[in-house]
Amino acid sequence: MKARVSVHRDFRISTIDERLYSAFIEHMGRAIYSGIYEPGHPEADANGFRKDVLKFVQDLKIPAIRYPGGNFVSAYNWEDGIGPKDKRPVRLDLAWRSKETNQVGIDDFAIWAEQAGIEMMLAVNLGSRGLEEARNFLEYVNFPGGSAWSDLRREHGRQEPYGVKMWCLGNEMDGPWQIGHKVATEYGRLANETAKAFKGFDPTIEAVVCGSSNDRMPTYPEWEREVLEECYENVDYISLHKYFGNKSKDTLNYFGKIEETGRYIQTIGGVIDYVKSKKRAKNDVHICFDEWNVWYHIREEDGRRIKEWDWPEAPALLEENYNFEDALFVAGLLNEFIRRSDRVRIACIAQLVNVIAPIRAEKGGPAWRQTIYYPYQFASLYGRGDALNVAVDAPTYDCSVADDVSYLDVSAVHDREAGTLTLFVLNRHLTEKADLDVELTGFGTPALFEHISMEGYELTDTNGPDKPDHIVPGKGTGAGVEDDRLRGALAPLSYHVLRLN
Ligand code: AHR
Structure with missing residues (x-):
């Protein structure tokens, strides 16, 4: 042809925000435990982080990473993950029906992110908790010292604040599966109040409000309109999520889903413009596509397993084995993000290690790069500029x-x-x-x-x-x-x- x-x-579309090549990692499955962190592994460093996995991560030059969830965050107590490790409680993770040992928390993850050269983008729990815990978390993470939470951080060994600028206001709050799921106006108001408090603390903070969990949700795109009408002036980004697959084994239709994603972005762009003009607002809201990837090979099987299991600790979950077709798909999707980079400023591959991830690591065994690793790497390395x-x-x-x-x-x-x-x-x-x-x-x-x-x-x-x-x-x-x-x-x-x- x-x-x-x-x-x-x-003929410029935009100057690409390098955060278009960001990633997401959640406390679920073996992403954190026996993914990035495995004390006792031959490759573990003094902090228990796997050096083999870290090297693959560093080679991707990832600008930012969204943490700690995902569905997990909606019932997470961030305070469980700080202080001496032997004092940290084991909790039930309600999202993935497993046990969370809290051996990795914010201070540990920050060490890993620094080693990896990646800026943290933190999500707060607006499901089972709310503004109060979110603002305490912010104080712990970002206040220099001389207040209760910041002094506690210092006691835990970290003197300097982390200076985290990007904050996600909950996760997929439109989803009936979400712990603490809310209707749009209810969530929009909470997001607005949280964003306002965060910006009162530091006006340079960027807030990401939850859009729909995907473009098939019955409330899409009304959800976006209603939420933005509550919080437009106080937020900087609205999140989009979408996972892909080729269950029907129709390669060309699979690739067509990239076109469909372009429409999704365009629609939300239209909703943003609508709300902006309705509110006579001055500020711009952009798109943060903070969960995207291929997820279908073992999705149903995992769905069955999770219902049956008895609260395991770091079980294998969503360990998709990507093929060459998936690599071509991911390359095309990244092309779409580049073409839509005037709207999409941040995007996060979901996730990074073991769980629907470009990097896999066996417990006690080797790590390797999946097929999709490479198009993601090339976009990150060479897709910066106009x-x-x-x-x-x-x-x-x-x-x-x-x-x-x-x-x-x-x-x-x-x-x-x-x-x-x-x-x-x-x-x-x-x-x-x-x-x-x-x-x-x-x-x-x-x-x-x-x-x-x-x-x-x-x-x-x-x-x-x-x-x-x-x-x-x-x-x-x-x-x-x-x-x-x-x-x-x-x-x-x-x-x-x-x-x-
Ligand atoms: O990435 C896996 C899950 O997919 C996340 O926890 C959730 O936000 C989404 O539904």
Whole structure:
């Protein structure tokens, strides 16, 4: 198939907020315990954190991480996780029907996040608790000293405040499954009061209010309107969540869900604009897509297991084994985030280790990178700068979730300072190669200095502890610049990172 693309250096969508490549980690399953933290593991450091896992995390250059939940946060007592470890209580985690030992709490996680070079983005419990506990948590985390909670932090060994700027006001509060679930106006008022108190403490704090748990919720998108009408002036972001899968084994329809996600973002953008004008507000609210990933391979099985088990400690849960098709999907979704980066400022892959995660780690055993690790890594490393509007002229298809889906999926990021242009390109055609012809305007005489590709695998191929590097990116071939045009032949079902300067 012929695929014509035009990229112009002045056709800018936005300057990407680097937090578009953030992550999420929750106290659930083996994400924290035997994921990032496993004292006694041969790779554990003095604090019990796994160095092998940490290295994979560091290589992703993740800007921010949302913690500690997720559904977990809606019944979490943050105070259980501070102070001497042998005094910390074991609690029942009502969200995942398991035992929480509290061996990792805020001060421990902060050490890990610092080692990983990641800024913390903290969620407060607005389910079983409320404003009072949230403000105590804020004081513990962010006040320098000379108050009860900040002095307690100092007693626990951390002198300097953590200075956390991003605060999530609860989690998925529209979901009937959520502990302390609320109706929109009730939640909107609580979120408003919490955000107001937080900003009274420090006006530079950024507050993230909960949008719908996904675009299939019966209250979507009314929820967003009602919530924002209660709190618009005091919040900075509204959260979006969406998980994906290909249960029907229809690859093209799976890819079409990216188009559907674009509509989701556009709809919430419209709701934001509506509320802003209705309230005559001056401030802008952006989107924080703080949970996204593929989650379907073992979802039903886990749903059954969780109902039957007897409150285990750190059980294997949501340990999805990602295949090559999922890697192509994730690459496309990241392209959509780049194309929508005027609206979506923050996005978090959910989650980071073991639980629906790009990184897996066996208890007492090895860690490895899943297929989806690589497109996430390349977007994080090379997707910083200006997102450019790309015109694509390529064949399209219709599927049950969307019409007119392009087989060729492209995003472009121009790093003005470094003088590089990166194109993230997917040929999603099942059988035909793409004859790519990119017209480049305003970039002088560019040269292709790097071409990375992932191609030639079966869609069902995976990595695993016994074959950690079965699916890895390689050096791409067959592309080059001639007369200011980038040309190449891209294999069917392939992913490419094309870097020019
Ligand atoms: O990431 C797993 C779960 O998915 C989170 O706890 C919840 O917020 C969402 O429903």
